[in-house]
Amino acid sequence: MSDIIRLTAAELGEKLAAGEISSVEATQAHLDRIAAVDGDVHAFLHVNEHALDAAREIDARRAAGEQFGPIAGVPLAIKDVLVTTDQPSTSGSKILEGYMSPFDATVVARSRAAGLIALGKTNMDEFAMGSSTEHSAYGPTRNPWDFDRIPGGSGGGSAAAVAAFEAPLALGSDTGGSIRQPAHVTGTVGIKPTYGGVSRYGAIALASSLDQVGPVTRTVLDAGLLHDVIGGHDPKDSTSLDEQWPSFAAAAREGASGQVLKGLKVGVIKELPDSGFQTGVAASFRESLALMEAQGAEIVEISAPHFEYGVAAYYLILPAEASSNLAKFDSVRFGLRVTPDGTPTVEDVMSATREAGFGPEVKRRIILGTYALSAGYYDAYYGSAQKVRTLIQRDFDAAFAQVDVIATPSAPTTAFKIGEKIDDPLQMYLNDLTTIPANLAGVPGISIPSGLAAEDGLPVGIQFLAPAREDARLYRVGAALEAALVDSWGAPLLDRAPVLEGGNR
Amino acid sequence: MVSEITPDLVRHLGVLARIKLTDDEVSQLTGQLDAIVDNIAKVSEVATPDVAATSHPIPLSNVFRPDEVGQTLTPEQVLQNAPDAADGRFRVTAILGEEQ
Numbered sequence: 068m069s070d071i072i073r074l075t076a077a078e079l080g081e082k083l084a085a086g087e088i089s090s091v092e093a094t095q096a097h098l099d100r101i102a103a104v105d106g107d108v109h110a111f112l113h114v115n116e117h118a119l120d121a122a123r124e125i126d127a128r129r130a131a132g133e134q135f136g137p138i139a140g141v142p143l144a145i146k147d148v149l150v151t152t153d154q155p156s157t158s159g160s161k162i163l164e165g166y167m168s169p170f171d172a173t174v175v176a177r178s179r180a181a182g183l184i185a186l187g188k189t190n191m192d193e194f195a196m197g198s199s200t201e202h203s204a205y206g207p208t209r210n211p212w213d214f215d216r217i218p219g220g221s222g223g224g225s226a227a228a229v230a231a232f233e234a235p236l237a238l239g240s241d242t243g244g245s246i247r248q249p250a251h252v253t254g255t256v257g258i259k260p261t262y263g264g265v266s267r268y269g270a271i272a273l274a275s276s277l278d279q280v281g282p283v284t285r286t287v288l289d290a291g292l293l294h295d296v297i298g299g300h301d302p303k304d305s306t307s308l309d310e311q312w313p314s315f316a317a318a319a320r321e322g323a324s325g326q327v328l329k330g331l332k333v334g335v336i337k338e339l340p341d342s343g344f345q346t347g348v349a350a351s352f353r354e355s356l357a358l359m360e361a362q363g364a365e366i367v368e369i370s371a372p373h374f375e376y377g378v379a380a381y382y383l384i385l386p387a388e389a390s391s392n393l394a395k396f397d398s399v400r401f402g403l404r405v406t407p408d409g410t411p412t413v414e415d416v417m418s419a420t421r422e423a424g425f426g427p428e429v430k431r432r433i434i435l436g437t438y439a440l441s442a443g444y445y446d447a448y449y450g451s452a453q454k455v456r457t458l459i460q461r462d463f464d465a466a467f468a469q470v471d472v473i474a475t476p477s478a479p480t481t482a483f484k485i486g487e488k489i490d491d492p493l494q495m496y497l498n499d500l501t502t503i504p505a506n507l508a509g510v511p512g513i514s515i516p517s518g519l520a521a522e523d524g525l526p527v528g529i530q531f532l533a534p535a536r537e538d539a540r541l542y543r544v545g546a547a548l549e550a551a552l553v554d555s556w557g558a559p560l561l562d563r564a565p566v567l568e569g570g571n572r
Numbered sequence: 573m574v575s576e577i578t579p580d581l582v583r584h585l586g587v588l589a590r591i592k593l594t595d596d597e598v599s600q601l602t603g604q605l606d607a608i609v610d611n612i613a614k615v616s617e618v619a620t621p622d623v624a625a626t627s628h629p630i631p632l633s634n635v636f637r638p639d640e641v642g643q644t645l646t647p648e649q650v651l652q653n654a655p656d657a658a659d660g661r662f663r664v665t666a667i668l669g670e671e672q
Contacts, residue, residue: 169649262629276628305635306628379612390589397590399662404655406665413664414590422592430591434582434601435608437589448612451619456626458618492604493611509629535630 071096076141076235076289077316083129083140090122090129090140094184097142101187101233104567109208110218110228112147113154114187125182137316138292139182144234146225147188148195149280150269151175158271159191159203159221162396162403162424172269173304174238174280174297181296186234189224193426194393195245195273197221198498201489202428209485210253212525212564216482219249225283226253231567236293237283242273243381244478244502246281247514251477251528254516254560256284256545258294259502261535262509263308265294266301274388275306277381277506285561287515287546288323291315294538308536318539322546329363331544334470336371339501345480347520351527352476355517358551369466369473373458377503380455382496383439383448384507390436393429396421431492460508467534472544475501477514477528505532513541515549516560526560577606 150168192202200223225237226249239246241259250257282293341349398420514528
């Protein structure tokens with residue numbers, strides 16, 4: 068396997084800046100890796116035919132003396148929910164097959180401006196609805212740790228791409244855990260920023276009050292470097308927070324020194340007992356807590372009595388917002404059009420198009436959302452769910468009055484088998500039990516690898532949550548625990564992942 | 573609250589959502605939605621009248637931009653993904669059916 072693809076984005080950026088590697092070489096190495104392994108992994112829906120041109124341009128500009136930021140020339144995989152002018156954007160749906168956006172999402176535009184090389188578009192559950200990437204209209208992505216298992220979802224493609232060394236960096240989106248849960252099952256790092264911290268302009272909307280774009284990487288520092296590029300105020304997103312953010316890469320570097328754990332108060336939620344998690348997931352979680360305690364952190368039991376209502380509230384708010392957002396796929400302005408025989412009205416065409424263009428999970432959630440918003444049910448369902456949101460925010464406020472961060476396992480189980488839960492939507496929804504409260508409250512969350520579950524040898528992640536706007540705290544704490552864990556293992560967790568066949572070792 | 577998800581209701585929701593559903597889809601969705609609604613109805617247990625609703629996680633107010641012409645798409649860009657277009661406009665089938 069080529070050494071270039073094993074480098075972190077931070078290391079690769081330094082070698083690019085020092086002239087030891089060109090962006091063309093770095094990009095080619097990743098394209099070769101994709102060619103070798105993506106037939107099995109299927110992380111990518113599209114590989115960018117313009118990637119080498121973009122790399123050549125960065126190399127030329129650098130040769131001409133232009134100064135760039137720390138990750139210029141580094142390849143980037145982009146979740147297909149983000150629109151791009153140079154590649155199709157489908158959001159994993161047949162209804163948008165071949166769609167070419169006339170504009171770039173803000174996070175994509177900022178990535179290009181920072182010299183990142185758009186490598187391709189990654190697979191996802193259709194319109195980001197799912198926890199396994201099995202609901203992609205283009206077939207599932209496979210977990211690089213075990214091809215029979217799911218890579219998480221909805222951003223399984225982005226997580227699998229970085230886990231399989233097909234890209235050092237990827238962009239994801241997280242509506243109820245779609246960045247953090249895939250990180251958990253693939254042994255990678257994922258961050259959902261504070262709501263409004265990263266622009267949603269050009270992210271094909273699922274649930275507008277919950278969606279947030281964020282980094283998907285192999286290390287906390289790499290996530291910070293990418294967050295620094297994509298974050299900050301964007302006038303094109305009216306929910307974007309107009310404020311100054313600190314450097315998250317600097318926060319990660321500070322955290323890696325380990326000193327930040329001394330005196331840190333870490334909250335553990337008593338309503339999420341170990342009995343609710345797979346044995347190896349709970350054990351890995353406890354090991355991480357013990358390691359943090361050994362470095363001076365204080366573990367404090369806290370109560371979040373309303374978290375148990377989070378999944379229920381989420382599966383009312385999300386379908387309600389999604390049923391509105393997806394109304395635009397009506398066969399008129401873009402996307403698929405299916406015209407029934409005879410002399411159909413535009414309404415007949417819409418109904419036939421949406422029948423043919425949406426998959427089963429999307430139909431299920433649109434119908435559920437239409438029900439939740441209908442007259443007579445609105446107050447009982449949607450109105451009540453919005454009140455639960457308030458109660459969960461109050462739980463967070465009370466918790467953060469006592470502790471600096473909250474820690475939970477990132478998901479209840481390790482990666483399950485492809486097909487195992489596909490016919491049981493309720494079981495699928497429960498995968499997001501620990502990640503959903505952050506989206507409902509707007510607070511940031513990070514998942515970093517905490518080890519392997521003893522019973523199945525599959526990756527486990529630990530999630531940290533911080534108050535809104537305190538993303539930097541997550542980078543400090545995440546990097547501190549990451550450093551301690553990698554030190555105790557002797558090497559990064561991904562070094563223990565199976566070597567993929569086709570890799571030119 | 574007892575949910576009342578029936579095949580007729582699901583069919584009606586399909587009409588409202590502009591999704592033509594097959595009989596198989598209707599029967600499958602009826603069972604699944606019934607189970608889902610039974611589970612999510614628990615939100616009403618704690619949603620008492622004294623609790624305010626939250627529609628947006630980070631409250632913001634009066635988000636305006638300067639009243640200036642911004643970046644806009646050309647008519648060609650707007651129409652580039654249209655399934656059908658004519659004379660610089662989107663073309664669709666009849667808006668009204670014969671019975672309307």
